[in-house]
Amino acid sequence: MSVFTPLERPELEAFLAPYGLGRLKDFQGIAEGSENSNFFVSLEQGEYVLTLVERGPSHDLPYFIELLDVLHEAGLPVPYALRTESGEALRELAEKPALLQPRLPGKHVREPNAHHCAEVGALLAHLHLATRDHVLERKSDRGLDWMLTEGPSLALQLDEQALPLMRNALKEIAETKARFLALPRANLHADLFRDNVLFDGTHLAGVIDFYNACSGPMLYDLAICLNDWCSDEEGRLDVHLARALLGAYAALRPFTAAEAELWPTALRIACVRFWLSRLIAANTFAGQDVLIHDPGVFEIRLAQRQQVAVALPFAL
Numbered sequence: 594m595s596v597f598t599p600l601e602r603p604e605l606e607a608f609l610a611p612y613g614l615g616r617l618k619d620f621q622g623i624a625e626g627s628e629n630s631n632f633f634v635s636l637e638q639g640e641y642v643l644t645l646v647e648r649g650p651s652h653d654l655p656y657f658i659e660l661l662d663v664l665h666e667a668g669l670p671v672p673y674a675l676r677t678e679s680g681e682a683l684r685e686l687a688e689k690p691a692l693l694q695p696r697l698p699g700k701h702v703r704e705p706n707a708h709h710c711a712e713v714g715a716l717l718a719h720l721h722l723a724t725r726d727h728v729l730e731r732k733s734d735r736g737l738d739w740m741l742t743e744g745p746s747l748a749l750q751l752d753e754q755a756l757p758l759m760r761n762a763l764k765e766i767a768e769t770k771a772r773f774l775a776l777p778r779a780n781l782h783a784d785l786f787r788d789n790v791l792f793d794g795t796h797l798a799g800v801i802d803f804y805n806a807c808s809g810p811m812l813y814d815l816a817i818c819l820n821d822w823c824s825d826e827e828g829r830l831d832v833h834l835a836r837a838l839l840g841a842y843a844a845l846r847p848f849t850a851a852e853a854e855l856w857p858t859a860l861r862i863a864c865v866r867f868w869l870s871r872l873i874a875a876n877t878f879a880g881q882d883v884l885i886h887d888p889g890v891f892e893i894r895l896a897q898r899q900q901v902a903v904a905l906p907f908a909l
């Protein structure tokens with residue numbers, strides 16, 4: 594999986610005609626991905642990706658379109674929504690909200706090296722710098738309030754070892770929430786995992802899947818990103834990779850003292866967020882042909898983040 598809504602050629606041809614991009618040569622469902630139905634679409638004028646939005650509040654789609662326009666105009670390699678000849682970006686196909694975007698080149702990197710991590714750090718800094726002066730406000734639907742609401746009941750399904758880990762982390766979130774939310778803000782990708790970045794050789798060629806994008810503390814975005822790009826099999830931070838990512842980011846946007854202080858907390862909050870969402874996905878999609886990520890990965894990472902050996906590079 595995951596193509597939830599299969600398409601027939603005639604309905605796709607009718608959908609594509611108003612873009613004026615030429616004849617449909619070929620199309621193919623994309624197996625990767627877990628939220629939406631995605632298709633590679635080959636037209637006479639180029640290569641594109643069609644997304645049928647399967648879940649989530651569709652009233653947020655104009656927000657994502659606007660944010661991606663801002664990032665595209667700032668020169669970031671993102672899949673902005675193409676317009677039809679009459680200027681429509683958000684359309685409908687097979688009764689689902691539908692968007693056509695340029696296909697970005699490159700592949701996902703499974704085993705990143707320090708160069709990849711430095712590129713990702715720089716990209717994230719550029720994303721924050723492009724938005725921090727005019728933040729497009731959107732409260733994350735998987736933010737701190739969500740964690741504090743959903744966490745206690747989801748924790749009840751955990752074993753004896755995991756339960757205190759989750760409870761202590763939720764307590765820390767409640768205690769630090771006000772200070773955390775007061776950190777410097779921008780727009781966040783909020784899901785910058787390896788499977789949302791494309792590398793063309795050594796060049797970072799694309800950042801995709803902005804459906805978790807929101808406004809919030811920039812440090813949180815960095816913590817989400819680092820937990821995925823710089824963790825080893827045992828969930829420990831790889832110091833070499835983490836320094837490469839943080840150093841490249843800090844060269845473009847230096848950290849504040851408050852960010853340096855809350856860095857270990859940010860890493861733990863970022864673990865809780867994906868531990869909880871993966872527990873929900875595992876409960877919701879059990880037995881279905883849907884890609885489910887292992888929640889236990891974030892239990893292990895959270896256990897390792899009780900001590901954080903990699904400080905933020907912060908000049909006093």
Ligand SMILES: Nc1ncnc2c1ncn2[C@@H]1O[C@H](COP(=O)(O)OP(=O)(O)O)[C@@H](O)[C@H]1O
Pocket residue numbers: 595623625626627628629630631642672694695696697698788789799801802804
């Ligand atoms: N604009 C794009 N250019 C190239 N590949 C893309 C693009 N958008 C999506 N893909 C491919 O489709 C896959 C699934 O996309 P993603 O947005 O992660 O789906 P989901 O929202 O279902 O998680 C990606 O892993 C990537 O390989």
Ligand SMILES: N[C@@H](CCOP(=O)(O)O)C(=O)O
Pocket residue numbers: 735784786805867870871874886
């Ligand atoms: N990258 C995430 C999946 C996206 O999060 P979701 O809350 O939108 O499901 C992961 O690997 O868990």
